[in-house]
Amino acid sequence: MTSVAATHLLPVFARVDLSFERGEGAWLIATNGDRYLDFTSGVAVNSLGHAHPHLVQALQEQATKLWHMSNLFKSPDGERLATRLCEQSFADYVFFANSGAEAMEGAIKITRKYHAAKGHPERYRIITFEGAFHGRTLATLAATGSAKYLDGFGPPMDGFDQVPFGDIEAVKKAIGPHTAGILVEPVQGEGGVRTAPLPFYKALRQLCDDNGLLLVIDEVQTGMGRTGDLFAHRWLGVTPDVMSLAKALGGGFPIGAVLATAEAASGMTPGTHGSTFGGNPLAVAAANAVLDVMLAPGFFDHVRKMSLLLKQKLASVVDRHPDIISEIRGEGLLVGIKAVVPSGDLVAALRDQKLLTVGAGDNVVRFLPPLIVNESEIEQSVEMLDRACTALSGGHGKQAVAS
Numbered sequence: 001m002t003s004v005a006a007t008h009l010l011p012v013f014a015r016v017d018l019s020f021e022r023g024e025g026a027w028l029i030a031t032n033g034d035r036y037l038d039f040t041s042g043v044a045v046n047s048l049g050h051a052h053p054h055l056v057q058a059l060q061e062q063a064t065k066l067w068h069m070s071n072l073f074k075s076p077d078g079e080r081l082a083t084r085l086c087e088q089s090f091a092d093y094v095f096f097a098n099s100g101a102e103a104m105e106g107a108i109k110i111t112r113k114y115h116a117a118k119g120h121p122e123r124y125r126i127i128t129f130e131g132a133f134h135g136r137t138l139a140t141l142a143a144t145g146s147a148k149y150l151d152g153f154g155p156p157m158d159g160f161d162q163v164p165f166g167d168i169e170a171v172k173k174a175i176g177p178h179t180a181g182i183l184v185e186p187v188q189g190e191g192g193v194r195t196a197p198l199p200f201y202k203a204l205r206q207l208c209d210d211n212g213l214l215l216v217i218d219e220v221q222t223g224m225g226r227t228g229d230l231f232a233h234r235w236l237g238v239t240p241d242v243m244s245l246a247k248a249l250g251g252g253f254p255i256g257a258v259l260a261t262a263e264a265a266s267g268m269t270p271g272t273h274g275s276t277f278g279g280n281p282l283a284v285a286a287a288n289a290v291l292d293v294m295l296a297p298g299f300f301d302h303v304r305k306m307s308l309l310l311k312q313k314l315a316s317v318v319d320r321h322p323d324i325i326s327e328i329r330g331e332g333l334l335v336g337i338k339a340v341v342p343s344g345d346l347v348a349a350l351r352d353q354k355l356l357t358v359g360a361g362d363n364v365v366r367f368l369p370p371l372i373v374n375e376s377e378i379e380q381s382v383e384m385l386d387r388a389c390t391a392l393s394g395g396h397g398k399q400a401v402a403s
């Protein structure tokens with residue numbers, strides 16, 4: 001017989017023995033009263049911090065009116081949210097889903113249907129990249145292409161051709177008569193905060209234009225301000241045909257979205273896609289409130305300012321503790337610290353200092369502060385990192401220089 005542990009939660013997560021009662025801005029208060037600086041933001045979700053007054057008010061107001069009503073009827077607030085997202089982007093249409101993987105499923109379906117509706121159903125394959133992460137459903141796992149995640153779940157779904165990230169020649173070689181599109185993240189978040197050089201993304205756009213392919217950008221993690229602009233493809237200087245959003249879109253309320261141009265979405269007619277919960281009024285109210293805050297003047301200036309400060313201060317910690325950490329990477333407040341020691345040890349040592357962070361691939365620790373983080377909190381986080389590095393090197397390391 002298989003033994004059942006003390007919890008009835010399916011043991012698919014290696015959870016830390018720590019739980020929280022409430023949050024205030026960038027801080028989380030544990031059930032034992034300890035205060036932690038939250039640089040996980042629920043894995044890039046709580047971008048406006050915890051209990052942001054404007055979000056709390058929007059959700060409370062909506063909760064007294066209407067929680068759910070299906071997509072059988074019109075949704076004025078959903079239309080408003082879609083209009084705002086389109087005004088801020090390349091897109092003409094938005095489909096609301098409930099998670100990142102679901103948004104990605106929609107993006108994949110739109111891409112395949114585009115060619116089928118043009119009389120080319122054989123063009124269904126999508127080129128993806130090593131180190132990518134697109135979700136945990138069967139299609140998005142196949143797109144992710146990681147053996148570690150696919151093992152034991154039967155034959156991976158057909159239709160994805162994976163090539164090395166940043167290798168434009170490999171992309172060219174992978175394009176064939178069955179190719180429908182190219183799917184890429186502006187920054188590989190889960191993959192270790194890795195970005196390809198800007199010309200690579202421009203070359204992808206050109207290849208799509210030359211070969212009649214759709215460029216699909218997965219902004220589930222990079223979107224909604226995380227990299228210092230509302231969408232990361234703005235600073236990439238590349239316009240996608242299809243884009244997925246989720247994580248920070250609802251500020252902590254589950255909502256995903258797939259955005260597309262009218263041309264890319266031309267195959268999506270009534271009945272071709274759907275979702276029971278997608279565009280739920282509570283989720284839409286949360287996302288509209290998030291946009292109210294992010295679109296206010298100066299919001300992204302603040303994100304970029306905090307990013308610069310954080311990266312400068314982190315670089316000085318690399319100088320002092322080269323035996324523990326070796327490199328700072330990332331854009332905006334999606335910051336990766338390449339560890340020399342196992343990244344899990346660094347995450348644990350930071351937690352001992354009351355700083356919460358997230359591991360990623362490539363032995364990287366992610367700093368994902370809420371975008372409303374202030375200067376003092378950035379400084380505190382860097383001091384905590386410095387102490388964690390000192391603890392990990394057995395109390396050694398160069399003396400911290402007063403800045």
Ligand SMILES: *Cc1c(COP(=O)(O)O)cnc(C)c1O
Nearest residue numbers: 099100101133134135218220221
């Ligand atoms: C988190 C993530 C996903 C999956 O989102 P879920 O909400 O966990 O399904 C997809 N793509 C990227 C880039 C992500 O970071």
